[in-house]
Amino acid sequence: MKHFSEDFNAHFLLFKSDFVKKGFVKSDIMEELLFINPDYPPIFDLEANDFNDTLYKFEKIKHETENQSPFCVEVSRLYVLQILYDYNRTCEICLLNSDKLINRQYQVVYEFRKLVDKNFHKLKTVKEYADIMHLSSKYISECIKNQTGASALSLIQNRIILEAEFLLKYSQLTIKLISNKLGFTSTSAFSRFFKGIKGISPDNYRNKQEN
Known part of the structure; x- marks a missing residue:
């Protein structure tokens, strides 16, 4: 640690993937949350409010672990899930707002997923989403297959x-x-x-x- 300044402080969160997969979030959703996209920036800044919110979650997990209060495991799992969602959301925003050329296919997948999350209860086909995005179903399917390995x-x-x-x-x-x-x-x-x-x-x- 000799290469770090005296005011350097870090929080580490170590857990096995099975720990978060035991919640009510579907397993394949958790796989996506736990997957580290190679395009994500290794380091990024947080706004003050986001930083304090994240720090609070880390401290709450530590508190639950040390005190072993009733339902401490379940409560800690919820905080971990929140951190994973926050991390993925922040990284995607960093990518989309990056000054470098963003992979067009990644943008298509990002927009497609947002639309699905909003309209899944009424839109059931790829073509319906393609029409909204003004793209062909074939192109969207190719983007999603290339980026995620799954079909649209x-x-x-x-x-x-x-x-x-x-x-x-x-x-x-x-x-x-x-x-x-x-x-x-x-x-x-x-x-x-x-x-x-x-x-x-x-x-x-x-x-x-x-x-």
Whole structure:
């Protein structure tokens, strides 16, 4: 540490990936949060408010760990998730606002994901998003495949499934109401969609969570 000044201070957060994957956030979402994009800047400045907020979360995790209060693990996990989301959001903003030439495909993927997160309950096809973005479905699909390794359609479907799982686990809504909320034309259409991806019907999935 001889190369650092006396006022240098660092906080390290060490955890295994399984620690955050035990929460209610879907596993593949966590994989994305834990993945370090090679285009992300290794060092970046934070605004004072963001810095203080991040420091607070680190200190809360330390407090929970040292005091072993009830639900300390669950509370710490939530703080870690917040830090991961904050980190990814800050890095993406740094990339998009960078003076250097930003990878066009990365910009397309970034915009596509924002639109999906906002409209997944009513837009179900790549073409619908392509029309909004004034791009071809083929180009968007190529960008997403190159940047993430996944298909554009799978990003849409995974977002719908994530919401469906959350509603089935934590709400008292009927399958019919969940189907309507997610923009499906019928309960049977929603059930076919859910079972096609999860390999289990919405009813059986809910019952499994309750047992």
